[in-house]
Amino acid sequence: MNRCIVLAARPKGAADLNCFRLETLPIGAPREGEILLRTLWLSLDPYMRGRMSDAPSYVAPVPIGGVMPAGTVACVEKSLNKNLRVGELVLAANGWQEYAVSDGGGLTKLPANIESPSYALGVMGMPGFTAYVGLLDIGKPQPNETVVVAAATGAVGSVVGQIAKLKGCRVVGIAGGTDKCAWAVEELGFDACIDHRAAGLAESLARACPKGIDVYFENVGGKVFQAVLPLINAHARIPVCGLISQYNETPPDGASVQALMRAILVKRISMRGFISSDGFEHRRAEFLETMSAWLRAGKIKYREDVVQGLENAPAAFLGLLAGRNFGKLIVKVGADDNTAGAAR
Numbered sequence: 001m002n003r004c005i006v007l008a009a010r011p012k013g014a015a016d017l018n019c020f021r022l023e024t025l026p027i028g029a030p031r032e033g034e035i036l037l038r039t040l041w042l043s044l045d046p047y048m049r050g051r052m053s054d055a056p057s058y059v060a061p062v063p064i065g066g067v068m069p070a071g072t073v074a075c076v077e078k079s080l081n082k083n084l085r086v087g088e089l090v091l092a093a094n095g096w097q098e099y100a101v102s103d104g105g106g107l108t109k110l111p112a113n114i115e116s117p118s119y120a121l122g123v124m125g126m127p128g129f130t131a132y133v134g135l136l137d138i139g140k141p142q143p144n145e146t147v148v149v150a151a152a153t154g155a156v157g158s159v160v161g162q163i164a165k166l167k168g169c170r171v172v173g174i175a176g177g178t179d180k181c182a183w184a185v186e187e188l189g190f191d192a193c194i195d196h197r198a199a200g201l202a203e204s205l206a207r208a209c210p211k212g213i214d215v216y217f218e219n220v221g222g223k224v225f226q227a228v229l230p231l232i233n234a235h236a237r238i239p240v241c242g243l244i245s246q247y248n249e250t251p252p253d254g255a256s257v258q259a260l261m262r263a264i265l266v267k268r269i270s271m272r273g274f275i276s277s278d279g280f281e282h283r284r285a286e287f288l289e290t291m292s293a294w295l296r297a298g299k300i301k302y303r304e305d306v307v308q309g310l311e312n313a314p315a316a317f318l319g320l321l322a323g324r325n326f327g328k329l330i331v332k333v334g335a336d337d338n339t340a341g342a343a344r
């Protein structure tokens with residue numbers, strides 16, 4: 001049987017466990033040209049909160065009763081497709097479920113000798129690519145500039161800060177809690193990391209950025225952005241990657257929007273929203289080559305937060321929206337070996 005997690009109800013305000021339902025359905029049978037995929041790893045990402053809502057966005061919402069969307073690393077269990085063999089690993093958008101039938105479209109084969117397949121969902125995949133193009137193409141960091149990154153120990157933020165260090169910048173992270181801040185400084189090599197849950201965020205950030213902020217990589221919004229804005233230098237760049245503090249909330253009031261608009265004008269700030277899956281594909285090959293070289297050389301460190309079992313995905317996802325993950329959040333859905341699959 002195929003266990004899957006569907007959207008049971010749209011959240012009103014904060015999402016909770018009642019928004020999800022575990023269902024068990026027969027495993028689909030592949031027809032000619034199709035394959036059966038078994039999910040090994042499932043990626044949990046903040047964008048999924050947006051898909052639960054029917055507010056207008058850059059992609060359609062998940063229908064009520066629809067399987068929650070997700071990037072997955074999956075193993076080919078049965079194949080009636082001449083291009084894919086049993087046992088091969090692929091990157092697939094199978095969603096929160098254990099099995100899926102595919103016609104082979106939209107899949108990316110992973111190398112047969114891949115050491116850490118789950119990295120394809122993190123540092124070598126969508127979050128790593130987002131950090132790479134967002135920082136380098138939009139942030140354009142220059143040596144000795146000050147780069148501030150929010151959600152600094154997460155999948156995107158941890159990579160942003162480390163790339164900025166490789167580019168010769170002063171890097172200041174903003175993260176939730178002393179453990180995360182210590183890890184950013186001691187393990188990732190950031191120059192400072194400010195705890196946004198502690199009192200005096202604006203003052204601490206000002207002390208850590210004596211020359212102001214030249215690049216602010218926005219992952220969070222809300223009170224973190226309010227602390228950043230007064231420190232923004234003339235001609236600063238702000239890649240707007242995400243606004244996770246607002247995903248469960250109503251939009252900010254008009255006064256803070258007015259302060260933002262004035263700052264954009266008088267400081268001649270370049271502020272650009274971006275979605276890494278839209279318009280950056282020409283950067284993919286360079287990213288994969290550069291990031292794998294940095295990982296091999298130990299120049300980029302990467303941390304995963306692994307949750308066991310599909311049934312635990314909803315609680316883990318709610319934890320992501322509350323800052324309970326520490327590193328890239330992924331779910332181990334199925335065993336790695338190819339004998340444990342469809343026959344189970």
Ligand SMILES: NC(=O)c1ccc[n+]([C@@H]2O[C@H](COP(=O)([O-])OP(=O)(O)OC[C@H]3O[C@@H](n4cnc5c(N)ncnc54)[C@H](OP(=O)(O)O)[C@@H]3O)[C@@H](O)[C@H]2O)c1
Pocket residue numbers: 045046047126127130151152153154155156157174175176177180196219220222224240241242243244245246274275276277320321322323324325326327328329
């Ligand atoms: N534009 C794109 O193409 C794109 C692609 C991928 C991701 N994103 C965005 O990038 C951001 C980071 O995503 P990620 O996958 O790397 O997630 P992540 O950082 O691994 O996890 C989310 C983190 O956000 C922080 N957070 C949650 N609520 C917060 C709040 N109210 N105030 C401050 N911080 C809060 C928490 O860290 P702390 O405990 O440190 O606060 C939490 O651990 C998200 O906004 C996401 O939507 C955008």
